[in-house]
Amino acid sequence: MLKIKVPATSANLGAGFDTLGVALNLYNEFIVEESDTVQIETYPKIPEFENPDKNLFVKVLKKTCEYIGNDFHGVKLTQKINVPVSRGLGSSATAIVGAIVAAFTANKKVLTDEEFFNIAYQFEPHPDNLLPALKGGFITACVEDKKTYYSKIPFPEELKFVVVIPDFELSTEKARKVLPEKVSLEDAVFNVQRVSLLISSLVNKDFDLLKVAMNDRLHEPYRKKLIPNFDKVVENALNSGAVGVSLSGAGSCMIALAKENFEDIGKSMVEAFNEVDIKAEYKILEIDKEGVQVEF
Ligand SMILES: Nc1ncnc2c1ncn2[C@@H]1O[C@H](COP(=O)(O)OP(=O)(O)O)[C@@H](O)[C@H]1O
Ligand SMILES: N[C@@H](CCOP(=O)(O)O)C(=O)O
Numbered sequence: 001m002l003k004i005k006v007p008a009t010s011a012n013l014g015a016g017f018d019t020l021g022v023a024l025n026l027y028n029e030f031i032v033e034e035s036d037t038v039q040i041e042t043y044p045k046i047p048e049f050e051n052p053d054k055n056l057f058v059k060v061l062k063k064t065c066e067y068i069g070n071d072f073h074g075v076k077l078t079q080k081i082n083v084p085v086s087r088g089l090g091s092s093a094t095a096i097v098g099a100i101v102a103a104f105t106a107n108k109k110v111l112t113d114e115e116f117f118n119i120a121y122q123f124e125p126h127p128d129n130l131l132p133a134l135k136g137g138f139i140t141a142c143v144e145d146k147k148t149y150y151s152k153i154p155f156p157e158e159l160k161f162v163v164v165i166p167d168f169e170l171s172t173e174k175a176r177k178v179l180p181e182k183v184s185l186e187d188a189v190f191n192v193q194r195v196s197l198l199i200s201s202l203v204n205k206d207f208d209l210l211k212v213a214m215n216d217r218l219h220e221p222y223r224k225k226l227i228p229n230f231d232k233v234v235e236n237a238l239n240s241g242a243v244g245v246s247l248s249g250a251g252s253c254m255i256a257l258a259k260e261n262f263e264d265i266g267k268s269m270v271e272a273f274n275e276v277d278i279k280a281e282y283k284i285l286e287i288d289k290e291g292v293q294v295e296f
Contacts (some may be wrong), residue, residue, distance in 0.1 A: 001032070003029060003295040003296075006028050006095075007026065008133075019140050020198070021090075021141070023135075023287065023291060028080065028082055030079055032077060034074075038077075039074075040077045056095040061075060061102060064104070085169065086170055088253045090132075092123075096123050100119050100120060136290045138153045153199060153203065156207075158207075160286055162284055167279040170223075207243045207259065223250065226251065228278060230254070233272040237265050241258060241260060243257050269282055
């Protein structure tokens with residue numbers, strides 16, 4: 001029996017589209033036991049996830065066993081689901097990372113980065129959730145000539161994350177479909193300027209720069225149309241003391257970075273959604289520095 005614990009992740013942080021991601025102290029758990037058939041139990045119950053043909057963790061487990069060269073006979077999978085699904089908190093990455101690590105661990109094989117990406121990219125083509133879920137921390141990454149390059153960035157202890165979770169899903173697939181094929185040089189430069197300012201302001205703890213540094217022109221202008229009252233959520237969070245606000249991943253969550261006033265910020269973000277008849281809750285989270293953990 002293996003228990004795999006995988007952290008939620010928040011990708012992009014505004015200007016860092018498809019490159020920045022941070023692991024958060026909110027976890028999905030996957031308990032994996034030997035079985036000759038596929039049995040899945042989910043807590044709370046999500047019927048879609050209990051269908052062996054549709055469960056992402058099982059799909060990735062099968063693919064990984066095939067990659068390793070071992071026949072997949074079955075699995076008894078018990079899932080404790082704490083990461084909201086299709087909210088921009090990397091729930092899909094938790095299943096992908098968890099399954100790959102479970103398969104390699106069960107087969108007593110050492111998982112290299114290259115092998116991880118060879119499998120993971122078949123299910124999720126961008127590293128900004130996968131890497132922080134695997135390694136923990138705050139990471140910047142890119143892919144060049146089919147090789148993934150990444151670097152962990154020190155994240156200031158003073159900052160916490162206030163995540164507002166509206167009660168509607170937004171699949172990453174849908175949120176990527178609304179993005180343009182091309183962007184202007186002006187918008188590209190806008191993001192290059194801000195993502196470098198974002199990293200520098202975090203490393204140097206120049207938190208007053210984050211409000212500007214977390215602005216984005218590559219994805220948020222298009223995706224905000226799918227998030228009712230987006231601008232008011234941002235405005236309320238900043239007025240309540242947040243130092244920066246952005247969409248979390250591809251949404252529907254939004255994430256505020258803050259040194260203080262966490263409860264007020266969370267309540268103000270919820271209020272903005274309530275104004276347009278959308279129920280929401282908030283969580284005050286911190287960085288996870290470990291990434292995926294395995295208990296025997
Ligand atoms: N705990 C889980 N177990 C199995 N599959 C999961 C789990 N969480 C998410 N998934 C899969 O990931 C999909 C959501 O992925 P996506 O739209 O990228 O949203 P997110 O922003 O949460 O990653 C779900 O529809 C499901 O197929
Ligand atoms: N860079 C990706 C990140 C998707 O994150 P998720 O948590 O929403 O899956 C994107 O913006 O599409």
